[in-house]
Amino acid sequence: MQSDLMMLLFAVLGLIFGSFGNVLIARLPAGEKITGRSRCPLCGTQLSIIDLVPIVSYLALRGRCRSCRERISIRYPLIETASAFLFVLAHLLVPMQVPLALLLAVILWLLLVIAVIDASTKEISDILTIPFIVLCALFAFLQEDFSIVAPALGAALFALQWGLSSGKWIGSGDILVAIGIGFLLATPGHVILWLLLSYIVGGIVAATLLLLKKTHRQAHIAFAPFLAIGAIITLIVGDRLLILLP
Numbered sequence: 001m002q003s004d005l006m007m008l009l010f011a012v013l014g015l016i017f018g019s020f021g022n023v024l025i026a027r028l029p030a031g032e033k034i035t036g037r038s039r040c041p042l043c044g045t046q047l048s049i050i051d052l053v054p055i056v057s058y059l060a061l062r063g064r065c066r067s068c069r070e071r072i073s074i075r076y077p078l079i080e081t082a083s084a085f086l087f088v089l090a091h092l093l094v095p096m097q098v099p100l101a102l103l104l105a106v107i108l109w110l111l112l113v114i115a116v117i118d119a120s121t122k123e124i125s126d127i128l129t130i131p132f133i134v135l136c137a138l139f140a141f142l143q144e145d146f147s148i149v150a151p152a153l154g155a156a157l158f159a160l161q162w163g164l165s166s167g168k169w170i171g172s173g174d175i176l177v178a179i180g181i182g183f184l185l186a187t188p189g190h191v192i193l194w195l196l197l198s199y200i201v202g203g204i205v206a207a208t209l210l211l212l213k214k215t216h217r218q219a220h221i222a223f224a225p226f227l228a229i230g231a232i233i234t235l236i237v238g239d240r241l242l243i244l245l246p
């Protein structure tokens, strides 16, 4: 199949997964079951199929619920767009290998869902991290240069930070995410680069929030979003950055 057609296919799949991701993000932390048609979170009206088309429905309804006309959170189309971006990224990172690219796409999508739930609730659910680790391990074993040291290093570094801070800086869920990302990045060098990038991104965001007085020094900041951003940057430019390092 032609590459741009494949790219489009990945983007559309990404939108569909993004839509399902919104369901997980809304329902998992609330302990609701994930099956059943979505309802407007404001008026409870069950949404029809035409209201559930990713991005298109949001634009057509100008961001408002069809029945109560209340504003729908911009988070929904943003998650769908981010998911489509991650699917296309997976296709670009693993060109010519559709099953492997699909596996990577689902891994990145899961990481997105974990990060958004952590950002909004400060909780990381095992229901998401366990499949995340399993899929990352599967992806790792399909790589030629995978080293078991990578996930072990990820686990050790995060267990150390967890122990040192008695669970204050990071939660135990972060350790599980770190094991998964260790498998995903496959080499110890990539894992160290990932940790550095996560801290740089996290530091910049925390400093900005402090400057804007949107947070205070003692506030607990969810760490999974930075781990996710660090991992994605490492996947994209890690090989090039590691060559530059001594």
Ligand SMILES: [Zn+2]
Pocket: 040, 041, 042, 043, 044, 045, 065, 066, 067, 068, 069, 070
């Ligand atoms: Zn409504």
